[in-house]
Amino acid sequence: MKRLVANLVNDALASLPELKEAAADLSMESTVERTRDASHGHFSTNVAMRLAKAVRKSPRDIATSIIAALAENDSVEKVEIAGPGFINFYLSPAAFHAVIATILDQGENYGRQAAKSGPKILLEFISANPTGPLHVGHGRLAAYGATIGNLLEATGYPVSREYYVNDAGRQMDILGVSVWLRWQELQGSDVPFPQAGYRGDYIREIAAAIDTAGIANATSEAILDGLPADGVSNDAEEKDAREAYVEALAARAKELLGEENFDRIRQQSIDSILADIEDDLAGFGVKIDTWFSEQSLTRTGRIDDALAVLKERGILYEKDGATWFPATDYGDEKDRVVIRANGVKTYFASDIVYHFDKRERGFDHLIDILGADHHGYVSRVRAGLEAMGYKGDDLEVELVQFVALFRDGEKVAMTTRGGTFVTLRQLREEVGNDAARFYYVSRSNDQHLDFDLDIAKSQSNDNPVFYIQYAHARIASVFRQLADKSLAWDRTNGQDNMAELSESHEKTLMTSLSRYPEVIELSANNRAPQHLVHYLRDLANDFHSWYNAQFFIVDEANQRDARLTLCAATRTVIANGLTILGVSAPESM
RNA sequence: GCGCCCGUAGCUCAGCUGGAUAGAGUACUGCCCUCCGAAGGCAGGGGUCACAAGUUCGAAUCCUGUCGGGCGCGCCA
Numbered sequence: 265m266k267r268l269v270a271n272l273v274n275d276a277l278a279s280l281p282e283l284k285e286a287a288a289d290l291s292m293e294s295t296v297e298r299t300r301d302a303s304h305g306h307f308s309t310n311v312a313m314r315l316a317k318a319v320r321k322s323p324r325d326i327a328t329s330i331i332a333a334l335a336e337n338d339s340v341e342k343v344e345i346a347g348p349g350f351i352n353f354y355l356s357p358a359a360f361h362a363v364i365a366t367i368l369d370q371g372e373n374y375g376r377q378a379a380k381s382g383p384k385i386l387l388e389f390i391s392a393n394p395t396g397p398l399h400v401g402h403g404r405l406a407a408y409g410a411t412i413g414n415l416l417e418a419t420g421y422p423v424s425r426e427y428y429v430n431d432a433g434r435q436m437d438i439l440g441v442s443v444w445l446r447w448q449e450l451q452g453s454d455v456p457f458p459q460a461g462y463r464g465d466y467i468r469e470i471a472a473a474i475d476t477a478g479i480a481n482a483t484s485e486a487i488l489d490g491l492p493a494d495g496v497s498n499d500a501e502e503k504d505a506r507e508a509y510v511e512a513l514a515a516r517a518k519e520l521l522g523e524e525n526f527d528r529i530r531q532q533s534i535d536s537i538l539a540d541i542e543d544d545l546a547g548f549g550v551k552i553d554t555w556f557s558e559q560s561l562t563r564t565g566r567i568d569d570a571l572a573v574l575k576e577r578g579i580l581y582e583k584d585g586a587t588w589f590p591a592t593d594y595g596d597e598k599d600r601v602v603i604r605a606n607g608v609k610t611y612f613a614s615d616i617v618y619h620f621d622k623r624e625r626g627f628d629h630l631i632d633i634l635g636a637d638h639h640g641y642v643s644r645v646r647a648g649l650e651a652m653g654y655k656g657d658d659l660e661v662e663l664v665q666f667v668a669l670f671r672d673g674e675k676v677a678m679t680t681r682g683g684t685f686v687t688l689r690q691l692r693e694e695v696g697n698d699a700a701r702f703y704y705v706s707r708s709n710d711q712h713l714d715f716d717l718d719i720a721k722s723q724s725n726d727n728p729v730f731y732i733q734y735a736h737a738r739i740a741s742v743f744r745q746l747a748d749k750s751l752a753w754d755r756t757n758g759q760d761n762m763a764e765l766s767e768s769h770e771k772t773l774m775t776s777l778s779r780y781p782e783v784i785e786l787s788a789n790n791r792a793p794q795h796l797v798h799y800l801r802d803l804a805n806d807f808h809s810w811y812n813a814q815f816f817i818v819d820e821a822n823q824r825d826a827r828l829t830l831c832a833a834t835r836t837v838i839a840n841g842l843t844i845l846g847v848s849a850p851e852s853m
Numbered sequence: 854g855c856g857c858c859c860g861u862a863g864c865u866c867a868g869c870u871g872g873a874u875a876g877a878g879u880a881c882u883g884c885c886c887u888c889c890g891a892a893g894g895c896a897g898g899g900g901u902c903a904c905a906a907g908u909u910c911g912a913a914u915c916c917u918g919u920c921g922g923g924c925g926c927g928c929c930a
Contacts, residue, residue: 301873310872313910323910347873348910393930435930507929586928597856597926604928611930639857640925665858666923707866710858712923714865719879727892728878734892745889786869798867798877805877805894812885812894853892 265363265778268339269307269353270296276333283315283326298779305342305352306775312349323349360774361762367777367833368755375781375840377420383628384422387413390545390633391428394537395439396464398544399678401635403688404667404713407704407846408793409633410550412662414844415788415796424627425553428618431534432558433611437514438462439537440530444517446471447529451481455488458513459495460506466537474532482520491516544689548697549846558614561621567609570617570652571602579651589616594647594656597640615641616648623654631791636663636710662791664709670716695720701846702729705793728801732838733850735804738811739835740851746817746828754821758829761822765830769810773830776803780837784844793845800841807834 273296277283295311312327319326327345334343339359346352367374389409392402409425416423430436442461445453446468457463494509495502518526538555545552561567574580574589581588585605589612592599602613622630634641639661646656669676669686678685692700699720706728707713719727746753765774779799787795816827839849 295870297869297872299873300876304873308873313872316910350873395930430930433930584928588928601928606928608928610928636858636924638925642857663858663924711866712859716865719865722892730892731878734890738890738893742889749889790869792869794867795869801877808893809895811889812891815888817889852890 266296266782272334272337273309275335276330279333280329305354307353309351327351360778363778364829364833365759367836371836372840374836375784376418380420385416385629385631386424386426386622386627387631388426388428393430393435394534395435395462397466398541398688399685400669400688400691401667403691404704405633405664406545406548406550407701408664408709410846411705411793412791418784418844419788427552427555429555429557432562436530438510439533440526441514441517442467443471443533444529447476453484455484458510460510470533470536479521479525486520487516548692561614561617567614567617574651591644591647594650596643596647600644615645619645619649620652630659632661634661634663636665639663662709665712667713667715670714698847699729706797708794732800732804735807736835736838736849737853739831742816742831753828754825755829758825761826764823764826769813773806773810776806777833777837796841
């Protein structure tokens with residue numbers, strides 16, 4: 265609908281030689297906008313004001329000539345100049361009636377754009393290390409990423425959702441040794457658990473369940489012989505001691521068990537945690553197309569190959585026994601190590617190759633959704649892409665800020681180490697999937713999120729998700745009432761009698777329904793699902809107001825069918841919007 | 854110290870690519886069920902858009918600075 269007005273203005277400008285040139289670099293779509301106030305019509309453009317300077321004429325004079333040049337259109341009822349030079353468009357009732365017909369014809373496709381052939385988008389999100397269950401912070405990444413994926417798809421882009429599994433490297437050894445030690449405990453070992461090990465209860469559960477056939481118990485003496493002392497606390501100054509100790513333990517585990525057996529324990533642990541994450545996400549309505557394993561990069565030698573290429577091109581250099589990537593040449597703050605002096609490749613090395621691999625797989629545009637604490641890492645990955653021959657701009661990063669939980673007005677304390685962090689699963693069980701999905705995306709992603717458990721749980725008007733779902737359920741209820749009265753909705757008759765919908769609530773509602781495709785596009789383009797959230801809230805409000813103002817199931821058939829037609833269209837749009845948010849649209853509550 | 858994000862009603866937050874009188878929810882006050890779900894609706898008060906300069910016909914929005922809050926700055930991930 266917005267495009268219709270924009271096109272009219274565009275054509276008018278093109279037909280005016282004195283304005284054509286000055287308007288050439290204005291994007292017409294951007295100068296036409298919905299009005300905030302109904303007294304300004306339905307759409308407005310400020311193009312006359314923006315051209316005034318270039319053509320040295322008053323905005324109102326320019327507006328007058330634009331209006332004179334506008335082509336006749338049945339959808340446009342009235343055009344007038346207002347204020348300093350706005351051109352306001354009043355669309356005809358028939359234009360809105362046509363939108364209602366479109367909504368009913370298109371159904372779940374209303375607001376969706378035709379599939380585009382490209383750019384092909386790879387959307388990577390969550391990518392939490394497989395060292396434990398997802399927590400509420402990951403929940404925000406999951407909800408945001410899933411919704412962005414839905415929005416991109418709705419706007420026609422081919423999009424693939426990917427989870428990068430950091431299943432290689434040091435952390436996995438620590439995971440393996442943690443599980444092994446818990447298993448040893450179950451066999452009666454009294455080796456104290458390392459400070460830097462994974463201490464959560466889920467480690468014990470994995471230890472109790474894994475297959476250790478053929479793996480012998482080790483004595484405490486054999487495990488601890490010659491090892492350095494563990495850090496005695498979690499304090500920062502003890503950190504080196506803690507990390508050294510747990511690494512030594514992992515090395516010892518490999519000696520005692522043999523690499524193969526240790527691998528078995530480690531891999532089972534990873535598989536178990538990944539299965540849990542997968543199940544958790546599926547329960548949360550989050551679909552992942554590809555689980556991309558970091559091990560697969562290591563195993564196939566692609567990391568070594570890529571580093572060799574960079575070395576050949578003379579990009580990498582050696583210093584202090586390590587191999588460095590000159591990230592500063594690409595605008596990063598400092599150079600970064602890719603191979604440590606001890607021969608271990610850093611995560612950055614695999615990140616370069618991973619992002620290169622995404623492009624090699626044919627994805628044109630890469631979107632990474634990351635926690636805000638990863639922002640320092642963006643410029644170096646872009647640098648890596650450039651060094652590998654692609655553009656840094658191919659990578660778009662959306663940062664998501666932290667989540668704080670509130671209960672009874674108090675912040676819920678969460679520390680990963682202390683084991684008091686709240687898991688996504690706990691949150692889902694407590695507040696429900698719908699409320700959680702909705703709450704997570706109701707704020708701008710670059711805003712810290714205060715997640716109020718009491719509001720999310722409340723089944724009342726305090727909770728916007730219920731308010732919107734209630735509007736949907738209420739419409740379903742109207743149709744049930746209709747059937748109870750042995751009446752039926754005649755859609756054709758309704759559409760033939762749309763002129764019956766002349767009351768202000770009805771006009772407001774129709775205007776809102778016509779906005780939906782624009783809201784989807786705006787939300788998708790700005791990676792900003794909160795626009796859709798606010799829109800749905802407003803739409804539900806428009807419906808509830810109308811519901812309270814008028815009775816729908818009236819005796820007069822033409823009026824009844826017309827009103828039910830509007831109800832049906834509203835139901836469709838609410839359902840479409842909620843679906844994109846990953847929230848259910850219930851028939852009753 | 855340097856970099857990124859944020860600062861809008863008592864509270865939680867929207868506000869697009871600069872436009873017309875600054876928006877919701879919540880809380881507070883009062884009203885509306887003989888009627889399709891009151892899990893709803895209507896009305897009211899509540900603001901120096903952190904602060905200061907600047908660009909512009911026009912700034913909550915763009916630029917610069919100051920103050921306040923969060924995060925990041927490893928041969929960790």
